[in-house]
Structures are given as structure tokens and as C-alpha cells.
Amino acid sequence: MKKINMTRSQARYFILAHQGLLPPRRFKGKAGIMEYVRHVGCIQYDPLNIVGYNQELVLQSRVSNFKPSLLQELLYKDRKLLDGWDKNMSIYSTEDWPYFSRIRQEARQLYGNSSRPVVSILPEVRREFEKRGPLSSADLDFNEAVDWAWAPTRLSRAVLESMYFWGELIIHHKSRTRKTYDLASRHIPETLLNATDPNLLEEQYHEWYVLRRIGSIGLLWNKPGDAWLGISGMKGSERSSAFQRLLDKGKIIEVSVEGFKQPLFMRAEDSPCLDKAAKGPEQIPETSIIAPLDNFIWERQLIKELFDFDYRWEVYKPVAERRYGYYVLPVLYGDRFIARFEPGRDKKTGALIIKNWWWETGVKKSKKMYSSVQRCFKQFSNYLGTDSILVESLPSNKETMEWLITANLL
Numbered sequence: 001m002k003k004i005n006m007t008r009s010q011a012r013y014f015i016l017a018h019q020g021l022l023p024p025r026r027f028k029g030k031a032g033i034m035e036y037v038r039h040v041g042c043i044q045y046d047p048l049n050i051v052g053y054n055q056e057l058v059l060q061s062r063v064s065n066f067k068p069s070l071l072q073e074l075l076y077k078d079r080k081l082l083d084g085w086d087k088n089m090s091i092y093s094t095e096d097w098p099y100f101s102r103i104r105q106e107a108r109q110l111y112g113n114s115s116r117p118v119v120s121i122l123p124e125v126r127r128e129f130e131k132r133g134p135l136s137s138a139d140l141d142f143n144e145a146v147d148w149a150w151a152p153t154r155l156s157r158a159v160l161e162s163m164y165f166w167g168e169l170i171i172h173h174k175s176r177t178r179k180t181y182d183l184a185s186r187h188i189p190e191t192l193l194n195a196t197d198p199n200l201l202e203e204q205y206h207e208w209y210v211l212r213r214i215g216s217i218g219l220l221w222n223k224p225g226d227a228w229l230g231i232s233g234m235k236g237s238e239r240s241s242a243f244q245r246l247l248d249k250g251k252i253i254e255v256s257v258e259g260f261k262q263p264l265f266m267r268a269e270d271s272p273c274l275d276k277a278a279k280g281p282e283q284i285p286e287t288s289i290i291a292p293l294d295n296f297i298w299e300r301q302l303i304k305e306l307f308d309f310d311y312r313w314e315v316y317k318p319v320a321e322r323r324y325g326y327y328v329l330p331v332l333y334g335d336r337f338i339a340r341f342e343p344g345r346d347k348k349t350g351a352l353i354i355k356n357w358w359w360e361t362g363v364k365k366s367k368k369m370y371s372s373v374q375r376c377f378k379q380f381s382n383y384l385g386t387d388s389i390l391v392e393s394l395p396s397n398k399e400t401m402e403w404l405i406t407a408n409l410l
Helices: 008-019 029-040 054-060 068-076 094-111 119-132 155-165 202-217 236-248 272-279 300-307 367-384 398-406
Strands: 003-006 042-044 081-086 088-093 169-175 178-183 252-257 264-267 287-289 329-333 336-345 352-359 389-391
Touching: 003 008, 008 202, 008 252, 008 272, 008 300, 029 042, 029 068, 029 081, 029 088, 029 202, 042 054, 054 068, 054 367, 068 081, 068 169, 081 094, 081 169, 088 094, 094 155, 119 155, 119 178, 155 169, 155 178, 202 236, 202 252, 202 264, 236 252, 287 367, 329 367, 352 367
Parallel strands: 003 252, 352 389
Antiparallel strands: 042 088, 081 088, 169 178, 252 264, 287 329, 329 336, 336 352
């Protein structure tokens, strides 16, 4: 059984190389988006849009000259990507459709049993799609309130979401957070739509998912954590068995990291990243703004131990309990998190607003770092379609004000 040793620095660089966060950016255009999504399995979706949706923030840090329109085309024009359930709500390759048949079957059993109110109106809803084409819940007049996920909702919404979860519908397009659906048979190739699950046995399915999640991050341990969210029905003992089988088959490699009691694991296919990890930085370090639900930081405890960075997304915390702010993004420089900041947009001009900025403890600032931060924010502004950066309110911190001036951001 193959095992390798890594220093903490090598482990950091391995993950960064795996994630495409080391310069130069290797992912370019729509082909680069597809390459990254296939590489990591999925990107998590979230409906909040402060400076772009989470999936857009993930891609802007990796894909050269990324524009949200590129992702929209892949999702709703080219149909090479799909909105679906993986790491919670996510975006993944349409090619992966057959692998999620178990999840769709579970949804049909849950939402499509005879006791559910949606069942009685299914024939009528299907006729509406056949006659009218893509529909949103606003296009259907089933206004009865029914119990639903978080709270009662209109029957129109419940029936569309049920059909979507069990795979009869896909999302045709979105207008902000409003979803318009269409029949999956109109957009997914028949060879994929009717393909059997490649994982016939439950054990095969567990192995596939464990391998997928390891690849979503780069290095991952076998213990409970945020990285395993969204995988229904797999117990801890089943996950451990899957790890062992993957080790025995040579599909994953055990990694002993300096100072870690718990072993980490990598996919054997990701071995080329080992060379980059061993070499360390080959170019001047670059700065990246990281998404709140970025694959890179899915496993928060691992990031805390390996990068000495404690990050919690505080969107859903009461104001009084927040340590930082409502929507705060990490700032990565080289293989270290140097800061976090709270962004916003000016409603009239679209300018990027820096609402607040917090340096991490012990950061050694330099002109090289400031230049890198400046380049990063220029790229970030370009992604947002603006060339303006505003500072709304900052702590009365002389050092913070000085660096903003030095980096030409103020």
C-alpha cells in the first residue's frame, strides 16, 4: 500500500496546485470552466449575490478573464453543465447525470408517493409543459398552500421542485433566483437520460462518492466534516470501508502530513500535482479572492489546521454574534491567507465597495504583496464589470489606510 510524506508547506501547495490557484492560471474560457468542474466534480451553488453568486466567485479566482456570461452559456445554452444536488445544491457536468440516479430515485419515493398533494396534479402539469414549453411556478395557478422544505409554499412551486428533484425536469434558466423549468427529455441527450447507474452496487456508489469528494478538495481526511454534506445514506462506517477499498485498489494514496495526527488522502490520478508541491512557488506569489463556499475551503477544520486560517461564513448568524461581517471573503496570497474583507456594490454605479478589511495576525506586509493585491482587485473589478473601487467605512486603523493608499485602492 503506497504512502507518502509531506511537509505542511508541501501539503498547502499540493491543494493550491490541485485547485488551480497557483500562478499562472491554467484554466481559460469555457473550456477552462469545463476542465475545472470535471476536475473537482462540482461547484456549490448559493442564491446570495453580493459580488456575484458563489459559483461565479469560485471561477473568477481560477479562470482567466472569467465572465458570468460564460457560465450561463454552459448551463442554459450549451447544456454542458447542470444545476443539481451534489454538495448541497451544485453545478456539475451533464455527463455525470447517470451517477445521480440514486438521488433521483430517493426523491421520487419521497415526493412522488400517493400521499403527496403534488401527485394529483402531475398529469395536468405535464400537459402544460407539452403545450407551453418552459414554465416557472408563477406560470401555474395551483395556489393551495402545502407543507414544504422550510415552510409552507404554493402547490405550484412544490410540484415543479418535486419533478426537478426526481429528474423529470431540469432548470431551463434562472432570472436572478427565479427558476424556470423544462422537461429534461428536451435537453439531456437520450443516451445520458436513459443510461443505467454506472455504480450498480451500493459499495461502488460509496467508492465513487468518496473519490469524488477527495478530488473536490485535493487532500481530505476520513472523518466527519463539511466536505461530506449532501451525501445521503452513507454512514461513517461505510465511508471508512470505501476508503479502505479505494486504498486496496490503488485509487487513492495515504498522505502523512507533518504535525497531523490524522492521515490525509489524495486521488492517485492527481499525482502530477506532487511535483508542483515539492517545488513550491515557481513565480511571484499572487493574490486571490476566495468564495465563501469554495471547494478549496469546504473542510473548514482542515483549512484551520493546515493554513492556520479560521473561517466561518457568518451570513446566517445574528448580527450580535458575528465576529466579522455579514458576507466576508478570504484573501489568499501565495500559500497563506493574509486577510478577509467585506465587499459590496454601489447600486447606482456598480462600483466595488470595500466595506471592511481585517488583516490576519502576523502577516508580513511588503511592496510586492501590495502590488499583488492591487492586481487581484483590478482583476476582480474587471470580473464585476467595473473599474471603480470605493471604501465605505473602515476601522480607524492607520495601517489599514496606509496599505490601501500604497496598493492604489484608495
